[in-house]
Amino acid sequence: MSILYDEGQQAIATESRRVLDARVSKDRLLKLLEQVGEHDQPFWDTAVEQGWTALAIPEEHGGLGLGLIELGLVAVATGAATAGAPFLSFSYGAAQALLGSGHADLAATWLPKLASGEAIGTVAFAEGSAALPPRPATTYAGGKLSGTKPAVVGALKADFAVVWASHEGRPALVLADLASAARTPVSGFDNSRLYADLAFDGTPATLLADGDAAVALARDVLGRMAVVTAHEQVGGADALLHIARDYAVTRRAFGQLIGAFQSIKHRIAEMYGVVEIARANCIHAASREGQADFLLAAADARISATEAYDTASRDCVQIHGGIGVTWEQGLHLHMRRARSLAIELGNLYFWEDLLVEQLTGEAA
Amino acid sequence: MSILYDEGQQAIATESRRVLDARVSKDRLLKLLEQVGEHDQPFWDTAVEQGWTALAIPEEHGGLGLGLIELGLVAVATGAATAGAPFLSFSYGAAQALLGSGHADLAATWLPKLASGEAIGTVAFAEGSAALPPRPATTYAGGKLSGTKPAVVGALKADFAVVWASHEGRPALVLADLASAARTPVSGFDNSRLYADLAFDGTPATLLADGDAAVALARDVLGRMAVVTAHEQVGGADALLHIARDYAVTRRAFGQLIGAFQSIKHRIAEMYGVVEIARANCIHAASREGQADFLLAAADARISATEAYDTASRDCVQIHGGIGVTWEQGLHLHMRRARSLAIELGNLYFWEDLLVEQLTGEAA
Amino acid sequence: MSDLDAYRAKARAWLESMAPKYGRAARRGMTEEQELALGREFQAIKYEAGYAGINWPVEIGGQGLTHLHKVAYDTEEMRFGMPTVFFGISLGMPVPILIRYGMGENKEHFAWVKERVIKALRGEEIWCQLFSEPAGGSDLAGLRTRAEPEGNGWKMNGQKVWTSWAHYSDYGVIVVRTDPTVEKHKGLTYFWVDMRAKGVDVRPIKLAGGDSHVNEVFFDDVRLEDSQRMSPVGGGFGVALTTLMIERYIATDSGGFGPHLDVFVDLMKGLEINGQPALKDGRVRQQIARNHAMRAGLDSITARAFAMMQAGMEPGPEGSLQKLVAVRSRQKLSELALDLRGNLAFDFDPHAHVKEDWGTSWLNAPTGRIAGGSDEVLLNTIAERVLGLPQDHRPDKGVPFNQIPA
């Protein structure tokens, strides 16, 4: 894959940004923060209408057959808009798990529905601080799944989940239909992520992979989702960089533009640095899809994008002063999103350890 | 012990600074950097003449019977002057090991000589990255010491060393007369520290402590030396803060004093912050000598003082621009000293681990 | 045991007796209005017990004890989480300023002031402080709210912002521009204002964390008597600075007004990283150690300042580091705590106490880095006042206010 975007890809970037600029409403997003269990339906309608749900689904399953580069470009736009639903990245992860498992029938059942937006999938790997717990507390045996997964992203609306579970003492990936799982909404700081605790009690489930194959597949899925999310984080960080820059060239204090103070201008320049480093890692990682060094590149992207979004959140608010911490001004939408994205796919320690393992062969 | 200096203590601080200002020569110190095996004799003569060698030795052994607070105040002055010999802190450590071991005869032999400056002691604990290696490579058995210790501070001139060794598979502290050890000078970046590799080959030695008692004594000695060194680091960092400040209010660029640029003035203000935090920790730690929380306080002082000196070295040079990296200007005396002090008594990881162990009981 | 230790022990015993009814645990689940009502009740009892106005003069309604007694009491009170948050600013800045500058030249307003002081100490009346404006948060002297002479008094128009607890306040102290034709910090005058007066409109501002304890306050032809003036005409900047200096001394907490490091250590004790206890992970150990060293240093600075005051000496300027260093590090430690809890951190209560909860601590930390002197303003203050570094370029200096480009 090239690291230069071609015309078609550039069009995806421009068009997704344009559409979201026109249709996303900050007020609507702010309202969602105080409601549990609601996502931004107009955003999701847009995603389906624009074909973003079909983007990375193979053509034989009703998708457009594109890949991480194109989905990444959409994610940059959704990140900038603090999009009000988590399905793009998590349905993508679920689809990739089905594809990677080799279960042709399951893929044939679910992928066309994911592509058309008729169904929503999610991924339930993490348990607390562990993004991929060595001994998952959820157990699969004899076609049934039992146990709980806390705060699963999108779980309040998803139709099925790919679950990281234990199977005969070894890790496994299974697919569970959420119609027969109990979902308890989690009231959080970024409610449009639709977190729910999932409780399985003999829920019917299908084994996708187990043992080493499950570990490899789970890591690949996590890596792919991390690359999409890294693009989303870069989109958010880049938006904050521009908000900060625009504020600094209009706001005056002590008789001059605040952007003339080095404490402000150097901070914005540093922000530019972390954003561009993360963006370069994202582009590179997307181009390494399917290669031996993909997980390493994904870890580079994930780590630098998380740093970039966190840095930009802190600094953009700080540059705004008082107005930056008001509810209405809405910078906290980014601040909250930076935190949820930083956590959802495994925290920085997890990715640091994974990166070093890829680089040196030494596990943590 | 009070955390406010009394008049006598304030006089020690003022007088030691005054004497060193008058007698220390930057040119002499610069020359010493390119000579192996030489320390700054005029400095050491001053230390002896001023009674600094006797300061923390008990009165019954010919000393002044003062403690860490007073020695710390002298160390602030020697740190500011990048003093050209390491004996103050290392002879102090050796003396404390003898006192702590309860060997009245050894104390009676060596302490009066240390107090008068007639003898010099040192401490040889570290082996490479380990400040207090769990399994020291130097072995003590039947009154003899064998093995090597790399780059021992002051070893080229010291009369004896307190050595961290193995004894019947357990750690031990022993005293070795260096007259019968082989010393290989180490050519380093801060040569007045008088580093030498010590090789013991059946060298006569005396057991000071072994097993748990050795661990406790070694940690106490290390903690005490760390507090003295932290004062020295604060002295160095504070000197750099003032050098940076003075340069910023005299040097002009782009038509104004460089201290008016926020990148400069905020950096100096931050430097002030790390220096004062470290100083406060030093004063507190010195006042906790002999108390149950002493090692915790010593670790606080050590960590913050190392950070302060490193930060001040980096930033003071950077503020100076080109002139800051010249040999003659001599800021690199501080930069080199910051590094040698950061390493000599164990690196930051060592102290972080020790601090957390003190705080939580959880060893690394 | 020194007198002070005895005083402290007695205060602690009294607070222990009050805690079951007023303490933090007793108030869980209450609305803000319920907490305010309970707070007023506690404040009145506190006044009767002699723990309000501890270091204020007896003649004005205080206890006539030293600053050290007050610090001793406050330190004890803090542990119990009493409902005093509504009165903190009121008794911290505006009322002391009223005592100092509000008596009139010949103490002609003494009785009125004393009545206000006692009602404020008893929690019956609340005062707010009206400084910041939309056009200049950090730039105090740049404010635009104006008062024009009208008869023997003044007519005030304009807008203030970020006014804490204005929606519960009976009175406020305010700085306004009375002369736009002179240099910016020279045209200001200091008044007190009746917050119930005609033309005063208070509108709460919701903050990023979801709470609304700060307000916009609009003034539309509000009448001020000249007797409400607390500074010479054009001399308001100096009084305002005094207020801010008081504010800085109060702002001391090495935890940056977030959770104590112990809370972090306890969290780590229950966590695993890669199947190992989190406390075994070098990164966790590093964070604990670095934060401990930093906070211990700040605490030692405070302890030394305290000891110096006790010995009748002036504490050093290093006290000015507290808020800058502590709040900034609290922000990152709070982020880390959430990250390390992983997806369990998503379960979030916006009303949890910021000193006990990593979520609210994280979400409100940016406010802490801006309110009461932003990081940048604090760095400038240290650089200029403590270290004697030059001021920033100030194109507004020496220029009449109405000629500064907007």
Next chain:
Amino acid sequence: MSDLDAYRAKARAWLESMAPKYGRAARRGMTEEQELALGREFQAIKYEAGYAGINWPVEIGGQGLTHLHKVAYDTEEMRFGMPTVFFGISLGMPVPILIRYGMGENKEHFAWVKERVIKALRGEEIWCQLFSEPAGGSDLAGLRTRAEPEGNGWKMNGQKVWTSWAHYSDYGVIVVRTDPTVEKHKGLTYFWVDMRAKGVDVRPIKLAGGDSHVNEVFFDDVRLEDSQRMSPVGGGFGVALTTLMIERYIATDSGGFGPHLDVFVDLMKGLEINGQPALKDGRVRQQIARNHAMRAGLDSITARAFAMMQAGMEPGPEGSLQKLVAVRSRQKLSELALDLRGNLAFDFDPHAHVKEDWGTSWLNAPTGRIAGGSDEVLLNTIAERVLGLPQDHRPDKGVPFNQIPA
């Protein structure tokens, strides 16, 4: 295999054949003078082999290939550590500038310039660049060295500083003030100067690391012919900026001109912390991971710029981040490497190669953060040129040079 790949493969094979005699290993223990002699020899062979002046026009003595060919060759050459350090600046900035601005209006100096270019490419002559002055390191337009008209030429007096390799140089390019009565950046003119001329005095400056490759250069009534002028009178600032722009493009190394991250990983593989392999320690893992992510990002920026040039497009401004980010992080990583080696780090060779040795990398890192644009100047450049933020306050702007307060 593309043409470019074939070119690269051929260059590598040639370099491999040269390495035994000229490579880094072959030169261990040599004095600087011996290295220079060997370097001149290698440079002449390199010229004969067609690897000097790769992307320069054929008519002036170059090979007429593209910038991409040059990058390909340079990347290969870097691995072998050839003795080219003495010619890097000479061929990097002054000689290209001579080609561009030194021909004269009607190319009347063409033959002379071509002779210089070929001698420079062959290593027979070395050029230096005389910009910085004691009074203004970062402030290029603030320089004070002056040239006054004298007959049909000029008389130059003053002092330059930080001039790399001036002690080996035959010629230099220089910016001097020819009119102190106009605004500071308008009174400058660009010349070349014969470094062997009467009145030129070169004095090496020893740097903190112990080396002396930079110099002070004093000019005492040095005669310049008007034919040595390379800019319009008063138009020297623009030419100087072009030179600095070239410099910035050359300065690309995600290791910050210190050791590669692999060297750090290898060091860690041999170390223990608390009796455990260092690679198991979370702090070590964090440092490796964070540095890897940062350096990989910089490398990807470079790769993308390269691909864009290959596709005939203009690379983005993010290339300007390289030196700022990389050198700063190299400084801290070098400190850490020394710390983790513990007292074994005290054994130190001041002449060890900075890309292989943590000691010299650490000791020379501050020079890297200052030379070729300090961190602060680079941040200002990014802020102003890339992001459009306002310039700093500049009291020297619009003021005649001789009226700026010194």
